[in-house]
Amino acid sequence: MEVTMGVLTNLRDDALTRAVDAITELIEASETIKQKEDYIMRFSEQMIYVKDLLVKLKPHQSMAADSDFSSDSILRSLLERVETEFNKAREVVNQYRASRCPRIFLYRSVLDKLEQSSKEIYHILRLLNFAQLNYALNINAKAKAIYGKSKERKRASKDGDLAEQVVEQKYELVSEPVDERLHNHIFAETSNSGSSSPSPRTSPSSPSPRTSFDEIGIPPYYFFCTLTRKLMEDPVYVPCGHIFEREAIEDYFSQGKKLCHLCKEELSSTEILELTPNIWLRNFILEWKEKNAQIMADLNARKKLTDLSRRITKEDMKSTNDALQEMQVLMIETPCCIKETTGSSSNLIGKLTDLLKYKEANTIAVLGCLLRIARFSDGNKEKIGRSGVIQWLLNESKTVRYALELLLELSENDKVAKKIGGTKTSIATLVTLLNKVDVAETSRNVLHNLSSNLKFTTMMVNAGYCIPFLEQFNAHGSSEEDRVSMLKELAEIPLNETAANNLENESFIGTLTKMLSCNSHSSKSASLKCIKKMLAFEGLRTRFLMNERTTIPALLSLLKDDTAEQQCTHDALELLLSVAQTSQNLELDNEPAVFHELFSRDNIQELLEKIKTFANPKNKILLLQLLLELFQKSDASGEWILFESNAMSPLFSALVADENSEVRMYALKVLYRIARQHSTDIPLPTFPTKESIVSSFVAILTDGNRKIEAISAAAGIIGHLPTGDQSIDEILQTSNVLKALEDLMSYENRSNELQENALGALLRCTKHSKLEFLIQVSKLLPTLVQLLSTGSPLAKKCTALILDNLAQSQASSSSSFQRLSLHRKAWMKRGAACSVHGSGCAQRLVCLVTAKAVQPLVDMVGIMDSGASEAAFSVLDTLFGTDCDSNATSAAILESRGAWQILDVLERGALPVRFRALDLLGKIYNHPSFPSDKLKRFEGVLFSLQNSSEAELKSKAKVLLIELVSKTS
Numbered sequence: 001m002e003v004t005m006g007v008l009t010n011l012r013d014d015a016l017t018r019a020v021d022a023i024t025e026l027i028e029a030s031e032t033i034k035q036k037e038d039y040i041m042r043f044s045e046q047m048i049y050v051k052d053l054l055v056k057l058k059p060h061q062s063m064a065a066d067s068d069f070s071s072d073s074i075l076r077s078l079l080e081r082v083e084t085e086f087n088k089a090r091e092v093v094n095q096y097r098a099s100r101c102p103r104i105f106l107y108r109s110v111l112d113k114l115e116q117s118s119k120e121i122y123h124i125l126r127l128l129n130f131a132q133l134n135y136a137l138n139i140n141a142k143a144k145a146i147y148g149k150s151k152e153r154k155r156a157s158k159d160g161d162l163a164e165q166v167v168e169q170k171y172e173l174v175s176e177p178v179d180e181r182l183h184n185h186i187f188a189e190t191s192n193s194g195s196s197s198p199s200p201r202t203s204p205s206s207p208s209p210r211t212s213f214d215e216i217g218i219p220p221y222y223f224f225c226t227l228t229r230k231l232m233e234d235p236v237y238v239p240c241g242h243i244f245e246r247e248a249i250e251d252y253f254s255q256g257k258k259l260c261h262l263c264k265e266e267l268s269s270t271e272i273l274e275l276t277p278n279i280w281l282r283n284f285i286l287e288w289k290e291k292n293a294q295i296m297a298d299l300n301a302r303k304k305l306t307d308l309s310r311r312i313t314k315e316d317m318k319s320t321n322d323a324l325q326e327m328q329v330l331m332i333e334t335p336c337c338i339k340e341t342t343g344s345s346s347n348l349i350g351k352l353t354d355l356l357k358y359k360e361a362n363t364i365a366v367l368g369c370l371l372r373i374a375r376f377s378d379g380n381k382e383k384i385g386r387s388g389v390i391q392w393l394l395n396e397s398k399t400v401r402y403a404l405e406l407l408l409e410l411s412e413n414d415k416v417a418k419k420i421g422g423t424k425t426s427i428a429t430l431v432t433l434l435n436k437v438d439v440a441e442t443s444r445n446v447l448h449n450l451s452s453n454l455k456f457t458t459m460m461v462n463a464g465y466c467i468p469f470l471e472q473f474n475a476h477g478s479s480e481e482d483r484v485s486m487l488k489e490l491a492e493i494p495l496n497e498t499a500a501n502n503l504e505n506e507s508f509i510g511t512l513t514k515m516l517s518c519n520s521h522s523s524k525s526a527s528l529k530c531i532k533k534m535l536a537f538e539g540l541r542t543r544f545l546m547n548e549r550t551t552i553p554a555l556l557s558l559l560k561d562d563t564a565e566q567q568c569t570h571d572a573l574e575l576l577l578s579v580a581q582t583s584q585n586l587e588l589d590n591e592p593a594v595f596h597e598l599f600s601r602d603n604i605q606e607l608l609e610k611i612k613t614f615a616n617p618k619n620k621i622l623l624l625q626l627l628l629e630l631f632q633k634s635d636a637s638g639e640w641i642l643f644e645s646n647a648m649s650p651l652f653s654a655l656v657a658d659e660n661s662e663v664r665m666y667a668l669k670v671l672y673r674i675a676r677q678h679s680t681d682i683p684l685p686t687f688p689t690k691e692s693i694v695s696s697f698v699a700i701l702t703d704g705n706r707k708i709e710a711i712s713a714a715a716g717i718i719g720h721l722p723t724g725d726q727s728i729d730e731i732l733q734t735s736n737v738l739k740a741l742e743d744l745m746s747y748e749n750r751s752n753e754l755q756e757n758a759l760g761a762l763l764r765c766t767k768h769s770k771l772e773f774l775i776q777v778s779k780l781l782p783t784l785v786q787l788l789s790t791g792s793p794l795a796k797k798c799t800a801l802i803l804d805n806l807a808q809s810q811a812s813s814s815s816s817f818q819r820l821s822l823h824r825k826a827w828m829k830r831g832a833a834c835s836v837h838g839s840g841c842a843q844r845l846v847c848l849v850t851a852k853a854v855q856p857l858v859d860m861v862g863i864m865d866s867g868a869s870e871a872a873f874s875v876l877d878t879l880f881g882t883d884c885d886s887n888a889t890s891a892a893i894l895e896s897r898g899a900w901q902i903l904d905v906l907e908r909g910a911l912p913v914r915f916r917a918l919d920l921l922g923k924i925y926n927h928p929s930f931p932s933d934k935l936k937r938f939e940g941v942l943f944s945l946q947n948s949s950e951a952e953l954k955s956k957a958k959v960l961l962i963e964l965v966s967k968t969s
Ligand SMILES: [Zn+2]
Pocket: 240, 241, 242, 260, 261, 262, 263, 264, 265
């Protein structure tokens, strides 16, 4: 037996030597080819490693020898096979080298052949692996090293298809874990069974070796019968425990060979050979065959895919499109042909995505293939994502359904989703597609996949699609912190109308409002910022203010919280301000209760007090703006303030003493708003002193460098200062004030409001005035008379009242009067005495007759429903004074068509002016120039007044009627 062993070992060594020689030649042949043919170089490099492996087999001979005898003979046959393969490969290389035709034509066939050789070689190496299990571990390590090297090279070079494929496939197989249990099992069965009695029936209970041949293309050696060297179909045990193909061992036995082929033990002592079927091994082989058939089919499909991939070329679009069609069918029918995009299939992705640039290419087929490749694995998705195809897909997704489908598939991968979301206008495009019925669902799913990224979710809101944002925000799992960061993102983006509509979500708004009153500063501030943004939209604003009755109270309490951070206070103020600014529509009957709170006396009083406590001028200004808005929006809100003189103290203090000029300015605006809104005088507080307050207004009024609005506002307030206070009068009645008011009245672009303010202030100054001041005012007479015709009703009224004040001032013999007289004469061109005052005219402060004020005053009488008419009556009345000729006055009034005007007022005017009219008519109807037709009408009116419910008017009219009737009859 030892001799036999020795012979066999020699034979095996010979085989090894020949194989090494063959590969050496192959390598030499490959290396003579020019560097240019890279793939051959790579093939050759791989062969060097294979050679290395083979050479290393020798030192392990001893190890091989102690294993089973059969493995040696198999090893030898395998080595012979590998030698043949090496020779074939060398033949290919040699032919290639010798060929005269352009190498490009040979390229493909050489490539194919070498690839075939590589496959064969690694298959055989695989068998070597199993034949020499101990040694396999070394091959394994070596193969890993090769794989590692090849990976490095792959990074350096892109076109090393073949070499890489060879190495990778080799690695794939060799690195597969060797199932130790299987190994032990097989060897235990074959070696131990020799001495002990065979126990084949217990074998099937052995652990299943299934895992060991996943993806195995080559059967393990123990599947082969050592007699036939073929795969066994019906493996049987002989008594010594060795296994053979039933037919083979029966033949062997029938030929008279009575000893076991392997161990030389007697097979049977009789003529009958006792065989026990190895069911376990038979099933094992069957299973392998089945599996292998599947693997082969898969391999074929992969090979077909590789072939089709080669047919894709930009040069021949027709062939390319045919290949694409086939490829798509192949991918649908045999999805397993797609694999992880390593090696050549990554090129396939490149080729396919590249084709999308060509109009002639069958885009649908390309997308169909890409879709299936993407579906295969995350790695593939990422590769497609990296190929720069996303923008194209987005652009086409409106029209090409498959483009969107592919996007959806790609977006399943987080990395690619991030890329898609980051592509310019992607989200806006996808959101637009939500409106297209046929693709809406797919687009929604893509967006859903993108929504794991907060930025993208917010961008969707920006594009008008809010569902993912709201879902995440409202999710129970969302923490306060999550919500805060969502709100922060939301605050950064612009909102449009659609988005605003979609954000009208009860739960969202409820949570936002709740966050306003929570303890966390960041929640408060984030919520404030978002609400601020949303109030710009009617629908959202209504939601916040009408339905969420907590918003305004929360904001107010935030404002009144002294511990709140300045920024929060600031935001709350801004919010309330914008609420107030846009609330005109809400001040109707359906105005919610929260608004009452905002405009309530208690609230405004608290806000006024806050002016004192706010340290930050910006916040002070906002607060004043808010107050201004509140007073502007609601008349009622300021009413009580006129009876609560100290409520305004903070406003006056700010006006008088605040360091910030803008704060002072806004305090002025608020005060002006209050003053203008109410016709009564505004009360001054006990602090600051009235002198300092009035001086402040005067200072503003007389400061020519100020804005005209400020000056006008100061004048407006001065017009409402309390009367009858000597110290106030003294401050006001100065030539500076008068000069400023005069300037204001003649201001070029004056508005009615400005003129009314100036006249109001002038009127206030002429009340209880010293003569000296009135003399100065009287210089303005021409301007004032003109205003009687040109001013607004309110301006006319003020002017008339000023004239009333001037006309009632009696002459005195002061020296100042002398000066005045001279002055007056200067502007009265003729300087003659008038008919009404006679010679006394020159002694008067003003003369309304010579100033031509009678006509405009008579005209003013007809301005009903305002104080103007009454004021005009009042002024006209001064012309019936004791020093006046009432006959001349009547004539002057009648000349100005007064009969007609006054009768009109008597007929249709308000009650107080009807008294006035009746009074005046009583004074003038006796005059000869009173028109007779008007007299008739007067009689008629007096008559009809007898039916009046107003007793006093009725009796006055009755007296006049009797007088009139007695006179005419
Ligand atoms: Zn045997």
